[in-house]
Every structure is written in structure tokens, then in C-alpha cells.
Amino acid sequence: MQKITRFGVSIDEKLLEHFDEKISSEGYLNRSEAIRDLIRESLVEKEWKLGDGELIGVVSLVFSHSKRELTEALTEIQHHHYPSIISAVHIHLDHDNCLEVLILKGKGKKIRAITDELKTLRGVKHCQLSISTTGKELP
Ligand code: NI
Numbered sequence: 001m002q003k004i005t006r007f008g009v010s011i012d013e014k015l016l017e018h019f020d021e022k023i024s025s026e027g028y029l030n031r032s033e034a035i036r037d038l039i040r041e042s043l044v045e046k047e048w049k050l051g052d053g054e055l056i057g058v059v060s061l062v063f064s065h066s067k068r069e070l071t072e073a074l075t076e077i078q079h080h081h082y083p084s085i086i087s088a089v090h091i092h093l094d095h096d097n098c099l100e101v102l103i104l105k106g107k108g109k110k111i112r113a114i115t116d117e118l119k120t121l122r123g124v125k126h127c128q129l130s131i132s133t134t135g136k137e138l139p
Pocket residue numbers: 065090091092093097098099
């Protein structure tokens with residue numbers, strides 16, 4: 001079991017009020033949980049900025065499947081980078097639109113390069129990289 005430490009924080013009353021409203025609207029039951037999540041988030045961001053280790057990225061792409069060249073290009077890019085792409089899900093959103101979610105594992109530079117390749121394809125309506133971690137660096 002990990003040791004738990006308590007620490008005090010001095011904070012402007014108004015700022016804390018806003019924080020409490022925000023975290024309660026998000027469903028947090030107490031400040032400790034919310035602060036722990038904020039700390040983890042900032043550590044993952046640091047991992048991405050400075051780290052040279054293995055990271056996780058989740059890329060979501062929205063596009064129209066009627067553009068055949070785009071569908072082919074997307075498949076080609078995924079095959080080309082297959083060691084970095086650990087999972088892919090394709091969802092037909094409606095008659096025309098598709099959502100593809102790719103989970104990438106590798107160095108941050110590589111994950112960003114693949115994301116850039118995907119998002120600059122003609123016909124991609126939305127492409128977003130969400131950064132995550134393998135969890136090894138976090139307690
Ligand atoms: Ni589809």
C-alpha cells in the first residue's frame with residue numbers, strides 16, 4: 001500500500017469557490033480526488049514535453065467515407081505505421097460520416113508525426129490527438 005501524505009494549501013477564497021463549483025459540476029466528491037487528477041494530468045503533460053520514453057496517444061478522426069482516396073490513404077498510413085498503432089476502431093456515424101479512433105504507442109515525436117500526417121489529409125473534417133501515458137511513470 002502506498003503512503004498517503006496530507007498537505008495544506010493557501011488559496012484565495014474566491015478562487016477556491018470557483019474551483020469547488022467546477023469540480024462538483026464534474027462529479028468529484030471531494031477536493032483531494034480533483035487535485036490528484038490535476039497533478040497526474042500535469043505529470044503526463046510533462047512526460048510529453050520532456051520525455052523520450054514510451055507514450056500513448058489517442059487520435060480521433062472524422063471524415064466522409066465517400067471520398068475513396070481518403071479512405072485508401074488512411075488505410076495506407078495505418079499499415080505504414082503498424083508497429084505504432086496498437087488499436088483502431090471504425091464507427092459509421094451516419095450515411096456519410098465515419099469516426100476512426102486510433103490508439104498509438106511510441107515516442108511523442110512519432111505519435112505527433114503520425115497525427116500530423118493524418119490530419120493534413122484532404123477531406124478529414126476533424127482530427128484530434130489526446131495525450132495519455134503508459135502509466136509506468138505515475139504512481
Ligand atoms: Ni464508416
